[in-house]
Amino acid sequence: MKLHVDLKENGYDILVEHGILAHIQEVVDLKRKVMIITDENVPKAYTDTIAKQCKEAYIEVLPAGEASKQLSTFQALCEKLLNNHFSRKDCVLALGGGVIGDVSGFVASAYMRGIDFIQVPTTTLSQIDSSIGGKVAVNLNEVKNIIGAFYQPCKVIIDPDTLQSLPKRHYINGLIEALKAGLIYDASLFELFESEDIQAVYDTILYKALCVKKAVVEKDEKEQNLRKILNFGHTIGHAIESYYHLEEYLHGECVAMGMLYFIDDPSLKQRVLRVYERLGIQKETSFDPTSIYHLLCNDKKASGNSVTCVHVKELGKAELIETPLELLKTKLGG
Numbered sequence: 001m002k003l004h005v006d007l008k009e010n011g012y013d014i015l016v017e018h019g020i021l022a023h024i025q026e027v028v029d030l031k032r033k034v035m036i037i038t039d040e041n042v043p044k045a046y047t048d049t050i051a052k053q054c055k056e057a058y059i060e061v062l063p064a065g066e067a068s069k070q071l072s073t074f075q076a077l078c079e080k081l082l083n084n085h086f087s088r089k090d091c092v093l094a095l096g097g098g099v100i101g102d103v104s105g106f107v108a109s110a111y112m113r114g115i116d117f118i119q120v121p122t123t124t125l126s127q128i129d130s131s132i133g134g135k136v137a138v139n140l141n142e143v144k145n146i147i148g149a150f151y152q153p154c155k156v157i158i159d160p161d162t163l164q165s166l167p168k169r170h171y172i173n174g175l176i177e178a179l180k181a182g183l184i185y186d187a188s189l190f191e192l193f194e195s196e197d198i199q200a201v202y203d204t205i206l207y208k209a210l211c212v213k214k215a216v217v218e219k220d221e222k223e224q225n226l227r228k229i230l231n232f233g234h235t236i237g238h239a240i241e242s243y244y245h246l247e248e249y250l251h252g253e254c255v256a257m258g259m260l261y262f263i264d265d266p267s268l269k270q271r272v273l274r275v276y277e278r279l280g281i282q283k284e285t286s287f288d289p290t291s292i293y294h295l296l297c298n299d300k301k302a303s304g305n306s307v308t309c310v311h312v313k314e315l316g317k318a319e320l321i322e323t324p325l326e327l328l329k330t331k332l333g334g
């Protein structure tokens with residue numbers, strides 16, 4: 001399957017094919033220096049499969065987890081590119097999940113003011129969501145994605161077979177972003193989670209989620225307005241992640257908790273809770289509302305005393321509502 005993200009000169013293809021890693025050189029130019037950035041949880045066999053198809057591969061294996069998404073990692077990777085004499089004609093290839101894609105993309109965006117960046121996502125989260133749309137970033141002082149750029153990949157290559165090595169918790173974690181896409185934009189995508197054997201219809205879930213992301217990003221690449229809807233659940237979700245020092249809960253799990261605050265129709269909320277039960281997702285945690293409130297003031301959709309919140313009043317439709325921060329405090333029970 002091939003989709004094209006139409007962003008004029010920044011446009012690119014998303015290729016989805018089982019087993020594509022084995023012949024990736026046929027669809028992307030690897031006849032140059034390629035820095036493959038991956039993490040210790042990604043099977044070495046995937047890295048080797050790609051490396052042997054590159055003319056000159058340099059492999060960087062980062063520790064798994066959010067701790068790698070920081071400025072010191074960014075600097076170390078840029079130094080590796082420089083010390084190995086990477087030029088503007090060479091490229092960075094991200095092989096892994098959201099953390100790997102985000103930090104690698106940020107490196108690619110900055111090194112020599114931008115070199116080619118190839119996304120090869122190997123988790124549900126990165127296949128469904130983070131590898132598309134060009135948001136690249138690192139965290140700062142446990143605040144998520146606060147230093148970054150919009151920098152589109154030149155190609156996204158998705159091999160769903162790579163999910164075979166993904167632990168169940170991480171598999172479910174990424175599906176939350178597809179559930180989010182259904183809630184804000186595509187009722188039929190949400191309904192798959194209610195009625196189908198989710199693992200059996202993964203390829204359909206992936207396709208529909210990619211179509212949502214493509215449609216939204218094409219209309220608003222730099223998040224001036226519409227793209228904010230993709231942030232549904234993230235305002236409080238990111239704050240919960242930070243509250244737990246980016247360690248206790250995974251990103252999707254926090255987004256799942258964050259979405260519940262902004263589903264305005266009680267019967268839809270019940271349907272969402274039933275899906276959470278099916279997926280085995282935790283729907284609440286304990287936190288100090290005042291601390292969460294202070295953390296959510298860092299949201300990139302905040303300005304002055306208010307923040308743009310994404311609400312779902314009806315399945316498949318999102319609404320942006322400017323909300324005074326004080327009101328959110330009350331919502332949190334603080």
Ligand SMILES: O=C(O)C(=O)C[C@@H](O)[C@H](O)[C@H](O)COP(=O)(O)O
Pocket residue numbers: 129130132133135144145177223227230231234300
């Ligand atoms: O692509 C987008 O736009 C999104 O908001 C998608 C989110 O699911 C994703 O987690 C994103 O990285 C969050 O971005 P941020 O701007 O809130 O840091």
